[in-house]
Amino acid sequence: MSTEFQARVEPQQLTGDSEITFRCGKDRSCFTQCCRGIDIVLTPYDVIRMKKRLDLASDQFLAIYTTPQLLEKTDLPVPTLKMLDDEEKSCPFVREDGCLIYEDRPASCRYYPVGHATLRPKEAEASENFYFLVKEPHCKGFDDTKWTVDSWRADQGVVEYDEANRPWTDLVVRKRSFPPNLRITKEAKAMYFMACYDLDRFMRFLTESSFTKLYDVSDELLNRVREDEVARLALAVQWLEGVLFKRGPYAVKEDKAAARMEERGKAKKE
Numbered sequence: 543m544s545t546e547f548q549a550r551v552e553p554q555q556l557t558g559d560s561e562i563t564f565r566c567g568k569d570r571s572c573f574t575q576c577c578r579g580i581d582i583v584l585t586p587y588d589v590i591r592m593k594k595r596l597d598l599a600s601d602q603f604l605a606i607y608t609t610p611q612l613l614e615k616t617d618l619p620v621p622t623l624k625m626l627d628d629e630e631k632s633c634p635f636v637r638e639d640g641c642l643i644y645e646d647r648p649a650s651c652r653y654y655p656v657g658h659a660t661l662r663p664k665e666a667e668a669s670e671n672f673y674f675l676v677k678e679p680h681c682k683g684f685d686d687t688k689w690t691v692d693s694w695r696a697d698q699g700v701v702e703y704d705e706a707n708r709p710w711t712d713l714v715v716r717k718r719s720f721p722p723n724l725r726i727t728k729e730a731k732a733m734y735f736m737a738c739y740d741l742d743r744f745m746r747f748l749t750e751s752s753f754t755k756l757y758d759v760s761d762e763l764l765n766r767v768r769e770d771e772v773a774r775l776a777l778a779v780q781w782l783e784g785v786l787f788k789r790g791p792y793a794v795k796e797d798k799a800a801a802r803m804e805e806r807g808k809a810k811k812e
């Protein structure tokens with residue numbers, strides 16, 4: 543989350559054990575100021591939580607509340623929360639007494655004033671998280687209430703978000719490690735956006751396209767991902783890994799794809 547105010551990112555890198563001092567609350571004179579004039583990149587799990595809260599299908603939520611942008615250094619499309627067209631560019635969910643969707647607010651709102659990033663050092667198999675502190679002049683929350691970064695994350699309920707987003711984060715980090723001139727096609731970007739953010743449409747894709755002919759997918763798995771959107775996201779990311787990087791259980795099986803093409807060709811001639 544960043545704001546149009548001059549944000550100061552503290553130069554030191556923090557770990558989960560690093561100490562911070564912070565307290566936010568309705569008694570702060572700056573209450574809700576941080577919910578205006580901001581740029582919030584949504585994660586897939588943010589969309590799952592917010593669309594459910596608002597009782598919308600994923601495509602409806604994306605159309606009403608988000609604007610697409612390209613994620614820095616990855617060339618991948620991401621939805622950002624669309625601010626209102628008022629003077630302060632307010633978040634559509636901010637009210638005088640706080641956040642209307644507080645229990646389902648996005649991960650970056652939960653983390654604030656902690657920023658986080660994920661890196662995968664060259665040659666390393668696993669990604670590493672690190673954190674940093676964002677100090678903005680309007681925020682009066684830096685007092686003497688002590689936390690560690692991890693106790694702040696737990697208190698703000700962000701751990702569940704990070705867990706659910708893990709497959710997606712790993713995919714984005716992998717993509718970021720590719721040479722910058724390696725562009726992905728428009729079609730691949732559209733597949734990525736559907737699989738990560740438009741999960742209701744991805745469910746239709748699973749059941750109505752040739753997906754089950756190309757891959758071995760059990761009814762049990764299909765039923766599970768129909769009920770559980772976090773499991774659906776994990777499957778969607780595995781499928782993307784297969785399509786984009788030719789890795790994992792959904793790496794395109796050339797023989798099945800060729801058979802499918804032949805089948806289509808025959809159907810057209812008939």
Ligand code: SF4
Pocket residue numbers: 565566567570572573574575576577654655680681682683684
């Ligand atoms: S500006 Fe800082 S202290 Fe004020 S409401 Fe936002 S997070 Fe809390």
Ligand code: SF4
Pocket residue numbers: 576577578633634635636637640641642643644647648651
């Ligand atoms: S979603 Fe809620 S917490 Fe986040 S910016 Fe909007 S009003 Fe503030």
